[in-house]
Amino acid sequence: MTSIVQFENVGLRYGTGAETLSDVSFSLARGSFYFLTGPSGAGKTSLLKLLYLSQRPSRGLIRLFGEDAVMLPRKRLPGLRRRIGVVFQDFRLVPHLSAFDNIALPLRIGGMEDKDIQAPVNEMLSWVGLGDRASARPATLSGGEQQRVAIARAVIGRPDLLVADEPTGNVDPDMAARLLHLFEGLNKLGTTIVVATHDIHLLSRIQNANMMRLDRGRLSDPTGALRYPPRPPEDGQNR
Template sequence: MNNIVQFENVGLRYGTGAETLSDVSFTLARGAFYVLTGPSGAGKTSLLKLLYLAQRPSRGLIRLFGDDVVTLPRDRLPVLRRRIGVVFQDFRLVPHLSAYDNVALPLRVMGHEERDIEAPVSEMLAWVGLSDRASARPATLSGGEQQRVAIARAVIGRPDVLVADEPTGNVDPDMAERLLLLFEGLNKLGTTIVVATHDIHLLSRIPNANLMRLDRGRLSDPTGALRYPPLGEGGAL
């Protein structure tokens, strides 16, 4: 199955207001890298919530890994969520856990033995430059450090899909470059990456990135340079 995500005429409405997302249709190919752009208020975070199953659409079809998540029983959603890594804009670290334990959490949830956890977690903390902060709790970390812990936690389990909401927004340019290399490395291992960002300059630093532009709740192609493939067909957006 080349396409692991499929949206067809998806709409999302909060309460009785106007739709936040309207008639959104696209597919995500296995192992591809996507950059979701658009102005503030365009609906990027709402679209990501649908991708990582924090929200169900008001209408339309969403398939993840071949399952129709709109009609899927709620007790089956956690199994799908474990295949999706998420970097939240507000980090969502567990406050009473150390940086090490926050990063280790997905592996523990997946049932890994403690003896198999130490090496990959230590390696990941070293990669994001936080080896010396492994025992620190989130409240004692800077915003950039919390962001790096959140990214390490999201990628530690090598998810099938990684969804990242403004992942480089709280780090310096050098660390942003390093984090992008981490995403690229994960992508080369087969993970589908979706990065939402205001920084379109990121595109120049990501080889073979596919652009998805959201404007007022709709996917658009203002340049004419990109074409979205019909549902059910392979290829990048």
């Protein structure tokens, strides 16, 4: 399958300290589903920032959708970012907008007319269990409700790449399963998905999910070959 993300020997350093990420190399095929795991402080959020173009690397090559994201002029970055949906760990909802308008934001930025926005946003609100909270502003929503609005906003435009940082951390197990089902459905439509999580049990929820593990800023499986559930060994191999 076509690779839409390529990292080659990427390093990231904040200030003059030690590298947060070191020699990170991998590629993501179009339509693949990856879980990014690792202990706290391993660099998962930093890696996601590079993926959604919030941060530039200190060294190395990053290609997104065939473009050199490191050398690309800043004026062209918004065009790439519009192809990426992001679920932030701190939600980043617009405080003066309702739940409906927060979710509708990517569609409006993309130029969709208001008459065409109503139906898909209402459908998304219902899917995440917030059909009766469309007019609520973020300050009146619980943490779990804000998380669901953030997820709905990230997926509403069917992005080419979805990046999610602990997307199920503030919801109950039933809603977590429902949100993962939403991600899986989006993935089947062709979206490449990267979910950073501490919850190893999530890996069993998505069929044929791939796993990348960060440890002290390095990928322990840079090829992305690990899968969950593990592939059975071939005859003649050690079990």
